[in-house]
Amino acid sequence: MKLGIRLFNQQEKMHLEITCKQLVKKCQSYVEIAPLFEAEAVVVSPKDPGFENYLDAYRQGKVAKPLVYSETNNNYPYFLQKPVTLEILRQTLDNLPNRSLTRDTQYTKGVLNKVKKLPMAGFRQGLFLNESQVLAYDGKSLCFRINQDYLDGCEIKASILKAVEQAVVIPLSDEQIKKIQVSPNFKKVAVDKFLWRLAFLQEQPAMVATDKAFQLSRWPNFAKLGYSNEHLRITASLIKTPVTIKELHQQYRIPVDVIRRFISACDAIGLLKDNVQVQENAKRSKKIVEPIVQKIFDRFFGKKAY
């Protein structure tokens, strides 16, 4: 049984993943967590944006069966009681019909203008045109154009594949593609800029734990991607040593939401180092802002950095 999880509440998602792993351990690969396009059933929450779209897509046979994760069952086709326990998960999966959607049936035709608003990460209406760049269209739908040669030589290949993996892919006809390309709203966006922007456009940032440490492998190219002063300060800190969101918030008084979005954006373009931990002997002390640096800031940017 391949189970996809499309929950935006990261705590809920983590809890469900742990419960699945416990089930695997006790039932010997009874269930495995799979990418959405491979999943036979996908756990979704009525509270998440895009939920209704997903149900619509399911009714049209485009996506795997939705396993609605909720406290109450409002006549959902498939339902998973929240909060989930090992026993609830086992019983629910036991009772699911055996018929599985194949990968092919998830890639049936659809129309692009079904999307009513900018899709959330993890549920993107997309389009493959086999070209070299990602394109944004109309502010409502997202069109991917990915050339395999480009992808193979691309530094952020893993990030792109991850985004594509989570997308609901709707192939368009040649006529539809031509129509899009002559649209006045049609514009090209470099792939990293696209992923970067997408991370900031999410209605809610990824709910990563505030006590988890992050470190950047290198500076984002802010001249290309766009930035705020907060992003520069976060980067200058994260580039040196692993830092938690909580520490950044306390140190710079930057809102947690802003830090989370920035970290999501860096993750999207492959700038986060893996498995970093705060080094106990590298505790940061409250910095004494050099008056001279502050003077330069005030002179050029006309406001206090702190």
Next chain:
Amino acid sequence: MQETIKIVFTGSVGAGKTQAIQILSDIEVVSTDVEASDEVRELKEQTTVAMDYGEVQLDDSTLLALYGTPGQKRFSYMWDILAKGALGIVIMIDARRPSPLRDLQMYLDNFRKYIDESCLLVAVTHSDQVPDFNSKPLQDLLQKENLPYPIFNIDARNHKQVLLLIESMIAILQAA
């Protein structure tokens, strides 16, 4: 008594050092340009042989001096003089040059001791004129040299993009 601090702009010939200083400076940049007589002439008519100088009055008691070094290595005797005691070093690399990577390596080698005492920013210019330009080798070089500093593709004539260098330098110094 007035305190003077300085930021040094170095890098390849034609990368836009003089232009960047001009954007930031309160005064008209004082240049020691002469007519180019070597291969530089293909890039521009005049080149800096000693230094460019601009300044920003931060307040009554503090002056920020902006120095631009000559690009050619044969004028490298000026590099040490100018870089000593700098608050930050900006290396500007012209993407149109035959080997921007080799250029960056050369400037890192020559300015390393000053970078270790301050901070570094790398600005790549004219990359829009090189369709296949890839800054990854430059980033890899900084990582190899254990220099966790930014590389930005900028236009030295663009006020906002030049200010990005200063704003990033401030962020780096504040996090130090």
